Amino acid sequence: MTRRELWLRIRPWVMVFDPTLLIILGVLVTLSLVTMASSANNFPGRFDGHVKNLLFAFCVMWVMANVPPRLLMRAAVPIYVAAVTLLIAVALFGTVKKGARRWIDLGFMQLQPSEFLKIGLPLMLAWYFHMREATLGWKDFALAAVLMLIPVGLILKQPDLGTATLVAVGGFSVIFFAGLSWKVLAALGIGGLASLPLAWTFMHDYQRERVLTLLDPTKDPLGKGFHIIQSTIAIGSGGIFGKGWMQGTQTHLEFIPERTTDFIFSVYSEEFGFVGNCLLLVVYFLLLARGLIIAGNAPTLFARLFSGAIVLILFMYAFVNMGMVSGILPVVGVPLPFMSYGGTALMTLAVGCGVLMSVNRHRQLVQS
Template sequence: MSMIDLSRIMRPRPVRPPASGISRRRGFWERVRLDPWMLGMLLILMMAGLVVLYSASGQRIEVVIAQCVRFGVGLAVMGVIAQFSPSTLMRWALPAYLAGVAMLVAVELFGYVGMGAQRWLVIPGVIRFQPSELMKLAMPLMLGAYLSRCELPPRIKHLVVCALVIGLPVVLIAKQPDLGTSLLVGSAAIFVVLLAGLSWRFVAALAGLAAAALPLLWINLHNYQRQRVLTFLDPNSDPLGSGWNIIQSTTAIGSGGVFGKGWLQGTQSQLEFLPERHTDFIVAVLGEEFGLLGMLAFLVLYLMIIIRGLLMAAGAQDTFGRLVAGSIMLTFFIYVFVNVGMVSGILPVVGVPLPLVSYGGTSSVTLMAGFGILMAIHAHRRLLPR
C-alpha cells in the first residue's frame, strides 16, 4: 500500500453534527411547501367552527360530516396548489379568468335557479357549484399578472383595462342576483389595484365618483336589496318581515353576555327563532352560546391569520406575488368584517358567510384554494437561493 493511500486512511474524517429536530421539521415543511403556522391556525379555526356548526345546525351530525368532507377537499386543493410556482400561476391567470367569465355567461343563459336566484351550474349526478366563487381567485390572479408587466404605479390606460376586466364579471354576478359575492369579487380586484401603488389622490377622486353614483345604484337594486338597506336603517319598521333576521341575531348576541349561555344552550338558535343560523348568521349562535369572550377568541384567531398572511405577502419575491397574496388576505378580512358587521347590525345584510365556520361547499374550497396560492408564493420565496 502506498504512502498516499495510507495517509488517506489515517486522515480523521470530519464529524457532522446530528440534524436537530427543528431543522428536520423545517426541511419537511419546505418539501411540502406549506407554512406550518398558517396551516395550524386554519386547522384550529376549522375544528372550532365544527363545534359551533353542530349546535347551529340543530345538532345534526350529518351536517358536520358534510362540512368535514368539504374541509378535507379544501385542504387537498390547498396542498396541490401550493406545489405550483408563481410563474405557473401567472401563466394560468388569463385562462382561469376567461373560463370564469364563460361560466358566468352560462349561468346567465341556463343556470340552476334556487331561492329566487340563478347562481349555480349543475353537472347532473356529479356536482352543483357557483362559478362566481371561482372569480374571487381568478380576478386577483388576472389583475396581478397584468399589472406586474406594467410600469407601476399604473397609468390611466392601465386603469381603463383594469376597469374593463373588473366590470364584466362583477356585473354578471350582480345580475344573478348576488350582491355579496359581487362586492367580494370587486373588493379583491380593487385591492390588487391599490397595492400596485395607486395614488391616494386618485383613490379619493374615485371614491367621490362612487358616492355620486349611489342614486343610480339605488335605482338598479332589486326590491329585496333596497328593503335590506331600509331594514338596516330601521329594523323595527318591519319586525315580523324583513327586520326579523337582524332583530333575532342582535337579540341572540346580546343575550349571551360576557360568558355565554353554554354550548347547545342557546334559546334563539335551539328554538329556531334565528333563521339561517348555520350559514350567514352563525355568529349569532357563537355570541349567544359562548358570549363576548368566545367571539373575541374567534376574532383574535382571524386577526392572527390575517397578520400572518400579510407578512407572507410582504415577503413575496416579485410584484405578482405581492399583489395577489395581499389581495387574497385583504379579501379574507372583508369576509370576516362584513359577516360580523351585518349580523351585529352595523352593516346591511348582503349574504356573506363567516370564513371556515359557516356551512358551505364552494365557498370553503375557494377559500382554501386562496390559501394554497398564498403558500405557493411564500414557499417559492423560501426555496430561492439565499
C-alpha cells in the same frame, strides 16, 4: 429504496405548509367544529358534512401549496377567459332559482361560475400588472378597471350583490396595491357617495328591502326583519362569558335562522359571549397579519399583488358576515371564513390560503 430515502424524496411535496399559518387555521377550525357541533344539533348529518368539507378543503390547500407561483401566472388568462365565458353562458342559458340566474345545470351538478372570479379576477390582474411593471401608466389602470367591471357587471345582473362585492373587492385591491394614486382613490370615493341616489334606482326590490330592513328591522319583525332581530338578541344575550356550549336558548329553540351557515356567528356569540368574540377576532387578526407578512416578503410583483388581494378577500368575508349578523350591514349571503357550513366558499378560501403558503414556500426556496 429505504424508508429514509423514500421520505427524503417525498418530503418536499409533503412539508409545504407554513407552520404559523397552519396553527392559526387549526385554532380557527377547532372553534368552528365546537360551534358547529352545537348549531347543527338538530340537523342530522350537518356536522359530519362540515367535517368532510374541512378535510377536502385541507386537501385543496395542500395541492395549491404545491403549485409554484409561475404556474399560476401561466394559468391566469385562461382561467379569467373561461370564467367570464361561463358568466355569459349563465346570462344566456342559466338556471333560475328564487328569481336569480346564477347557475349552469351540468346534469350531475349545479355550477356557479361567479365563485371562480373571487380568485380568478385577482389572479388575472396580478398577472397583468406584473407583465406591465416596467411601463406602468394610467392606461394600464384604466384597462385593469375594465377587466374588473366586466365580470362584476355580469354578476350584478344575475343578481348577486354579495358575490359581486367580494369579486370587486378582490379586483380593486390588486389595482390599489399596484400603485393607484390616493387622489384617484379619493375621487372614486366621492363619486361613489354622490352616485348612491342613482344606484338606489337600479337596485332590485329585494335589495332595497334589505337596506330598509337594516335601518328599521322592527317594521316587519316576523318577516324581513326576523333575521336581524333574532341574531342581535342572541349576540346580546351572550353577555361577557356567554351561556356556555350547547346552552344557547336562541340557538336550540330555533330562533336563529340559517344558524349553521350565514348566522353561525350568532350561535358562537350567544354561547361564548364577549370573551369568545375577542378570541375569534384575535385569531382572524393573526390570520390576516400572517398573510400580509407573506405578501410583503413575496419576491415578485405578481406574488405580492395576488397575496395581498387574498388577504383582503379574507378580511371582507369576515367583516361583511360579522357586520350583517350584528345589524350594521344589510343581510347578504356571505359565510364566516372557515366557520360556516358550506362547500364552495370554503374551497375558495382554501385555495387562497394554499396560494399564500405556496408564495412563502417558493420564496424560501429561492433564497436558499
